[in-house]
Amino acid sequence: MKITGLIVTILVGGLLIYAAADFPAWSDPNSPASTYLSPHFIEKTMEETSVPNIVTAVLADYRSFDTMFETTVIFSAGVAVFILLRTFRRKEPEARHYRHVLTGVTMRIKEGKLPPSDDFERIDTLWTPPDLIIKTVCRLLIPFIQIFGLYVIAHGHHSPGGGFQGGVILGASIIVLAISHNLRTVVKRMSEKLDAVLCAVGVLIYAGTGALCLLLGLNFMDYSALASVLFVDPIMARSHGILIVEIGVGIAVMCTMVWIYSNVSSRGRYEQGL
């Protein structure tokens, strides 16, 4: 089996290298892409969309259809992991473990449960106290990571970045919280249902912005139609439209990352995480 795999890989790789010889040379000014496509974006992006970062403009405006389905792919990945891994237990485990927050005394209740209160928190069976140094450092770092994530989303017009990267950074900040504390801490702040709903909401914001343009009388994803809604001129409306869809992408990606992580790290049981 290994030999067959090697032969197939070498054949396909050889074919790929052979085909790559037909590509125009790197930064060849006479290649088809550089003769009529790139000059248009390089010269016209600023006056058509007032976005200095051409990559963001191409990604979220000129080729927004492509990016919309990329977001849908991320969403489907989250749903696929959920369907494959998530297991719902029919009945709750009989013994529950609780920890007194102030004193750190843990106790095991054989049947029934404690009424919800701030003094006691429910813990996993294999709970270990989080390391003080890791816990404190992560607690200090997480706000800065999140601010950076928001900056990356909001500043994608002017510098590298955008919805995908910012969303991943925001998701990573929550994963850091899950690693440094435990999964229960995250689920308490951001429940599974909220995760799933926000994933869909992110995709909906993207597709909804496109559909709104359609309703306002222009093409799907032609953000200049939003000018009458946002009270700006059509060029500025395209810039704002990009920001709106980037926020949608950011929400979808952030929640998908947290969703996938919680399912993978807890075998789909949402307890005893990593």
Added chain:
Amino acid sequence: MIWPIDLAILTLVVIVGIGALMVKDLLGAAILFGAYSFMMCLLWTVMGAVDVAFTEASVGAGVSTVFFVGAVFRTSRRTKD
């Protein structure tokens, strides 16, 4: 593009890629894959594609390594083949 840097990174990409395939320990493979993503990120930066490099650094080297480590932690650490 500075060719010595380019050559060094490309060599490392190939070495780390083969290493990630060859190593028996899956946790090691996950970490090598993270290193591979980071090398690719450097390569994108050298080529001037900063947005792609940023995505590669955050998704490839960051979050996907965590997913791999989580999956290894929840399954087995050694490969059968």
